[in-house]
Amino acid sequence: MxxxxxxxxxxxxxxxxxxxxxxxxxxxxxxxxxxxxxxxxxxxxxxxxxxxxxxxxxxxxxxxxxxxxxxxxxxxxxxxxxxxxxxxxxxxxxxxxxxxxxxxxxxxxxxxxxxxxxxxxxxxxxxxxxxxxxxxxxxxxxxxxxxxxxxxxxxxxxLELPVNDFEMHIGLSETNRSLADAWIAAKGLEHGFIAICPFTTRPQKHWFNSAWNELLAAIEAHWRMPVVMLGGPGDKASSAAIDQGQDGLISMVGETSLGQAAALIKRARLIIGVDTGLTHMGIAMNRPTLCLFGSTRPYLDTGHENAEVIYHPRICSPCKRKPTCNGSFDCMRDITVAEVMQRASRLAGLELGVM
Missing domain, CATH: 3.40.50.2000 (Glycogen Phosphorylase B;)
Incomplete structure (x- = not known):
């Protein structure tokens, strides 16, 4: 039609x-x-x-x-x-x-x-x-x-619209590009950084804080690459459980507009995140992106060779807004730091030693 x-x-x-x-x-x-x-x-x-x-x-x-x-x-x-x-x-x-x-x-x-x-x-x-x-x-x-x-x-x-080039797109203003460039220079991140997006609207979509802290330690041990943590103003309280003096972690949670966050994601070497808008933004920006999905599974095929999904379905998956696991969220618990590091190393072209 x-x-x-x-x-x-x-x-x-x-x-x-x-x-x-x-x-x-x-x-x-x-x-x-x-x-x-x-x-x-x-x-x-x-x-x-x-x-x-x-x-x-x-x-x-x-x-x-x-x-x-x-x-x-x-x-x-x-x-x-x-x-x-x-x-x-x-x-x-x-x-x-x-x-x-x-x-x-x-x-x-x-x-x-x-x-x-x-x-x-x-x-x-x-x-x-x-x-x-x-x-x-x-x-x-x-x-x-x-x-x-x-x-x-x-x-x-x-609707009989052409779909031969059906790609997501987010435009960046010159102001936000310049702000991101200046911030990266001020923090000494010109040689690369990893962005993590741990926060979302529902607890069953979260990876565990202990897992994020373990991941940060693994990134520091294997790659010694700075990590920038992104999130909105409402995520500041939650970010305290992850930001525990980890070497190389820079929290920008609640410190950026959407456009500024997009400009930082565009410059990241790798994005790792849960089912949240900032993670999807990494794919739209054509950056290496690793998505950690559990109770929700918005997609498995990212349409990009440099973006992948880790998803371990259970008999109750995806439960979406009605989890039946009494808060254990085993589908997210099944995602291990070792698996994340291995998949991330392939996406970002980073060498990985013995885990």
Missing amino acids: KLSDLESPSILIVRLSAIGDIIFATPLIHAIRQRYPGARISWLVQAESKGLLDCHPELDRVIVWPRQEWETYWKQRRWLRLWRAIRQFRGELRASRFDVALDVQGLMKSGFLAWLSGAKRRIGLGSREGSQRLMSQVIAKGGEPSRIASEYHYFAQL
Whole structure:
């Protein structure tokens, strides 16, 4: 099915969050641009993820949904003020005269915003929570589950978009590049460093702090290479259990914006992380990346020779949001430091002695 009968349509992509899911969906921008070179492509996103899209070379506009403002009015029961804010935002959206809105999140909130845009054609990917009633067309999720970004690849195929170069992309501003370069020089990391991304939203996706500390000791013993630990402001408390005076560890947890973290990842010799947006960012940046997956398994095929997944499924895998192991998280416990070091050495081209 064709996305549009117009050669230069105005298209709105709606994917509000989360970091990893937005990264997975970015190939849609290039696919649309290839099929419709004159299209005006906009993306509607939450404020905290805006930095992932600001510098994408094929995206015309990033629109921020003022979620916090709306939620504040809702909690305060300021209904009139909420209605005015919604009406104002609707006017801003409709001024762009969108021909097509693609709701690739499929939730009620994203479907409502796609409907609010005024786009005559609204196509939802796996729409649920009642959002399907706000779509003019719904496409069920499909594709090969083990392949990275497969549901968006499948979606693009059904929309008759070219998928021959379906790659994730994060643009970097010159400011963030310069900041990363200056920071690397100040820390004496010009000869290379490893980035680790240990933090995520749910405990069942975490590798154990003791394992991270053991890994840091192994990296120091075998490679004597500095390690930069990345994470968001909400991860600072958790980072204390890993940052225990390890030689060569530099914690940047909560110290960078998304764009700055991306610029550092682009310069890293190797990225090791759990199922979190920063880890997926390593693959998007085409850097050697080792992913440690357990309760969730967003993909097994990274689509890149320099990126691999360690995943030891059990009979309950993947449990996603409903673990049945009473907090033992054995699927993550099965990932050993020796295995991580061996796989990492191959990806990054680092020699490894006897473990």
